[in-house]
Amino acid sequence: MTRSTLLASTGAALVLILSATPVAVMAAPAAASVQTPSVAGLPYDARRGVFTFAAGLDASLPAVVQVTTLGQSRGPSSDGDPKPSQGGSGVIIDAANGIIVTNNHVIENGQKFTVDMTDGRLFDAVLIGADKATDIAVLKIEAKGLSQVQTVDSDTLRTGDLAFAVGYPLGLDQTLTMGVISGLNRSGMGDAIEDYIQTDAAVNSGNSGGPLLDSRGRLIGINTSILSGGMGGGNDGIAFAVPTRIMMFVVDQLRATGEVKRGQIGVALGSLTAERARDLGLNLVRGAVVYDAAPGSSAEQAGLRPGDVITRIQNRPVANAGSVQATVGIARPGAALPVVYLRDGREATATLTVQSPDPAAVRVGRSAAMARGLTFRNNSGDGAGAQITVVEGGSAAAAAGLQAGDVVVSAGSTSVADMTALAAALQAAGGAVDLTVMRDGERTTISLPG
Numbered sequence: 001m002t003r004s005t006l007l008a009s010t011g012a013a014l015v016l017i018l019s020a021t022p023v024a025v026m027a028a029p030a031a032a033s034v035q036t037p038s039v040a041g042l043p044y045d046a047r048r049g050v051f052t053f054a055a056g057l058d059a060s061l062p063a064v065v066q067v068t069t070l071g072q073s074r075g076p077s078s079d080g081d082p083k084p085s086q087g088g089s090g091v092i093i094d095a096a097n098g099i100i101v102t103n104n105h106v107i108e109n110g111q112k113f114t115v116d117m118t119d120g121r122l123f124d125a126v127l128i129g130a131d132k133a134t135d136i137a138v139l140k141i142e143a144k145g146l147s148q149v150q151t152v153d154s155d156t157l158r159t160g161d162l163a164f165a166v167g168y169p170l171g172l173d174q175t176l177t178m179g180v181i182s183g184l185n186r187s188g189m190g191d192a193i194e195d196y197i198q199t200d201a202a203v204n205s206g207n208s209g210g211p212l213l214d215s216r217g218r219l220i221g222i223n224t225s226i227l228s229g230g231m232g233g234g235n236d237g238i239a240f241a242v243p244t245r246i247m248m249f250v251v252d253q254l255r256a257t258g259e260v261k262r263g264q265i266g267v268a269l270g271s272l273t274a275e276r277a278r279d280l281g282l283n284l285v286r287g288a289v290v291y292d293a294a295p296g297s298s299a300e301q302a303g304l305r306p307g308d309v310i311t312r313i314q315n316r317p318v319a320n321a322g323s324v325q326a327t328v329g330i331a332r333p334g335a336a337l338p339v340v341y342l343r344d345g346r347e348a349t350a351t352l353t354v355q356s357p358d359p360a361a362v363r364v365g366r367s368a369a370m371a372r373g374l375t376f377r378n379n380s381g382d383g384a385g386a387q388i389t390v391v392e393g394g395s396a397a398a399a400a401g402l403q404a405g406d407v408v409v410s411a412g413s414t415s416v417a418d419m420t421a422l423a424a425a426l427q428a429a430g431g432a433v434d435l436t437v438m439r440d441g442e443r444t445t446i447s448l449p450g
Helices: 012-021 245-257 274-280 321-329 396-400 419-429
Strands: 037-041 044-045 063-073 083-094 100-103 113-117 121-131 136-140 162-166 175-186 196-199 212-213 219-227 239-243 267-271 288-293 309-313 336-344 346-353 360-363 369-372 374-378 385-389 407-411 435-439 442-448
Touching: 063 100, 083 162, 083 219, 100 245, 121 245, 136 245, 162 196, 162 219, 196 219, 219 245, 239 245, 267 321, 267 385, 288 321, 288 374, 309 321, 360 419, 369 419, 374 419, 385 419, 396 442, 407 419, 419 435
Parallel strands: none
Antiparallel strands: 037 044, 063 083, 063 113, 083 100, 100 136, 113 121, 121 136, 162 175, 162 212, 175 196, 196 239, 212 219, 219 239, 267 288, 288 309, 309 336, 336 346, 360 369, 369 374, 374 385, 385 407, 407 435, 435 442
């Protein structure tokens, strides 16, 4: 998957609607008002005799900006100024305070940031904060006469809703594309807080960080990535956006403190697969399987056991382990999360109370252990070691490059025989420690921060 942005076309569907429109509608008098009530379910400009969404979108387009990230010059230069290293799009959500939302990968490793407005003005921007786990960053500019988008709750979306992506793709000026919401609650694409909106609106390089708007021009998500099967990594009609439900949680914390603090529930999870479902005697393949609940954790207190399959959390369907992580990842400590789960084929309910994170804590359960954003168990393959099963999105472990499937064979100078030995080594190290891991048959060393 290539990090980028989102957009695609529903032209064929629109033609079908238009072809069904009575001829009398198309012959509306030229003297009519510019925008009349919708005809055949679509907004209609009677003066021009065309169907259009322009009236709803016009107010939002000036709030979509081009973001340029400047970094260290890579070659000889006559000056010491940082050079453009990458770029993308952004959207103003608070005009009075000059607050702009974009992607973390647009501003990552930048030394300076500039923002181009649709009216030709150029401003230097200050980075308020960024969150890698959700790929959201917040910039601030000092300017007057700014526009902003109206933000709506992404939980009101339905598959089939029209969606418009706006940004600055492939070196072009501001570009608008149209598509539909192709799916909701998408996850399982990496070690991150994932609960994406999927759209077929055409998105390409440079669209990253731009807004996904509804048919009234209201913000429903931030375009963040595309899924491409082509050689060039271009648009194949599958793109993803961070929903406003997650975006606003992150933005509010970044504006308040400059960082995002998340709670935890102390459960090791895996996605329900067809093979695992057969082992459990279930006739479904959507859900999150509980591997273990850490001692003293919220999950243990709620009564969750290995083999339980979580199917709903906070009244939201669970597609896989990422669905649970997405919900917990934007929950504040103390929040109560109702869950529905299956045990031995029977449905049961429980309530998980989100606990404050404790990065230094090492918890060892019956079949898995958790520490520093890692969940690991005894090596299921040949030889000794502890196999990593989950890497928490946004954790120091994820930033260091550790991946699910890695087998840790030593921590510092200590050999790791099993999960208990790794937990003890991490507890004793306290601070940063070098982990030797086996990945795809090769040995590599990764430094895990304290």
